[in-house]
Amino acid sequence: MAPAAYDEKSVDGTTQEKPATWSSREFGEIYEEYSRQIYYLALRMLSDPAQAEDATHDIFLKAFRSMQQFRGDSAVRTWLYRIAINHCRNLIQSWHRRTMVTNVDDAFWEHSSASADTPLQIMETAELGKRIQKTLDRLPDEYRLLLLLVADRQLGYDQIAELTGQTSDAVRGKLYRARKAFAELFRKSE
């Protein structure tokens, strides 16, 4: 990613150059490796690209602040997901988001999940993203979270069980029902 290359006026009127590098190389590597998964979780949990952007910033800032306390008892991935899940849940609770209708402008989606080079791919991705979001929004919170976690190929059932506070068998059973519910709602969303 290209470093930031513009100046900004600080509060006292002097010009401050925006930091082009991470203050901690270790943290920069963590961000590079996990930011996509964390942003994706926030995007699909919060149903809003702008809120997901803010949430991703806040999640990683929390991680940065607590990096000294991280003892390595769990994997970095699990540690970050725990922060992310708690953060998003708190946001959802405080906004009572689940009782509100999502009215995100369509144009948002076209920019949020498009990494494709050609217009065709952008169109495909935007359409798919919209239908996935519509489907996830109709799922119970628990099913939605389980599906979003299992969407990370690197997360095993044991880690998902740890993150959601249940046994691996319970995760398997609920995921089976979650998949069925998702498939049914997705077909209806066409």
Added chain:
Amino acid sequence: MDIPHKKLEQRTENETTQEQQQQSGQQQTVRQFSSAEEMLQHDAEQTTVPDAVEIRLKRSTTDLARPAFPWWKRWFRG
């Protein structure tokens, strides 16, 4: 991972090549996923994190790492 019985399909309008466009306009393509997680995995892989997050985070973490500006320095700067 368990695989549901029915495949999930995502129909999208697909632009054809110039030759095909001249002949038959546009065609439909069907993208198939064997399960919900396969679809979500694909969706996640297509998602990019906005550059603004990294820029803001670099600034925030640098601010946190920087020692606080002493009050007496602020005082003398007037």
